[in-house]
Amino acid sequence: MRQSTFAIPVLLAVLGAAGLFAALLGDGGWDALAWLGLGLPALLGSWPLLRR
């Protein structure tokens, strides 16, 4: 899966979009979906910067 250029990016993009939309619908579980959808990109973007 890491070999494919777009497999993981598409998955992240869809999760992110679902999260952004879900939190508009309610609190609690809906918000948690947004935290997952935005948390993964934030994590994946941050850790290679922190690693030496």
Next chain:
Amino acid sequence: MRSTTLRRWSFVHTWTSLICTLFLLLLALTGLPLIFHHEIEHLLGEAPQLRELPADSPRLSLQQLVEAAERHRPGEVVQYLGWEEDEPNGVVTIMAATAGTEPNSSHTFMLDARSGEAVAMPAANGGFMMLMLRLHVDLFAGLPGKLLLAFMGILFVVAIVSGVVLYAPFMRKLKFAEVRRDKSTRLRWLDLHNLIGIVTLTWALTVGVTGVISACADLLIEAWRGDTLAAMVEPYRDAPPLTQRAPADELLRIAGEAAPGMRPDFIAFPGTRFSSAHHYAVFMVGSTHLTSHLWTPVLIDARSLAVTAVGDRPWYMDALAMSQPLHFGDYGGRPMQILWALLDVLTIIVLGSGLYLWWVRRRAPRQALRDEVAA
């Protein structure tokens, strides 16, 4: 990808990014404190603090509040009264010299709905947060500033799309999230730029597009005034100017009956840009999470207090309304605010690394581009 195609996309990506980068850096930097504006206002002591009163204290009527406001700022008129969910005892009051005065010349404060006491809202009228907001919204240049930033936002979106197209050839030989650390600083930052850019794609596109829509708010409101509002107040086109205004007391009850199941968000007084010269406009919002962002105006004749029209919402006003939460990131609790800030910082890094990559590649552009793709 053919090398001419690659060069064309590369050209688009380079120049759309370069033109918008400085503005985007400014937007990302000023946006960072704006994400936490509530918290910062509390820290700076600029959040309105209402007096402690017994829970069953009676409330003043709307007209009494209007009169309290007029006593507080003699010679000015009330433009808007608004309600905030986190301060149920306060009514946000916006006043100015005339009803039609432009927003930046208005004065905002809070009225205690129980005593009529005026409480300052310094952050809404000046100071550090207002400086951040103006730099973020219009560069202190009014509509031209907003439209310039909207154009920069469009360039940003084009830069993102072209960046995604270029991601494919650059990643052909690499695994996802692979960063070449030991070859050269340039390759390391190229891989980081590609990685951070692609994972923040959805967020950056969302904030970019909703930012462009928000920057066009003045145009959308003008369109709404000329189209939907004009149709609703058509019978009043040749009516004589309003001289006697009925008291505001019953507005919320009347609007509540005209739009059952909704709650008031704000009232636009006659002559403001959210109403006509002859109406109170009560802007109601829905009671579900999603519809709480969407406004339905109830137009009430300012002399007879009869309901003239309950507004339909044109699609572009819904788009404008939904752009607010999706741009501010204020609808998913504290964790969402923190993630919003993190993604904002990551965007600053993408912008900065993009600038760096352009700078070091200028000397041997074609050769370097081939190396990067082939490496």
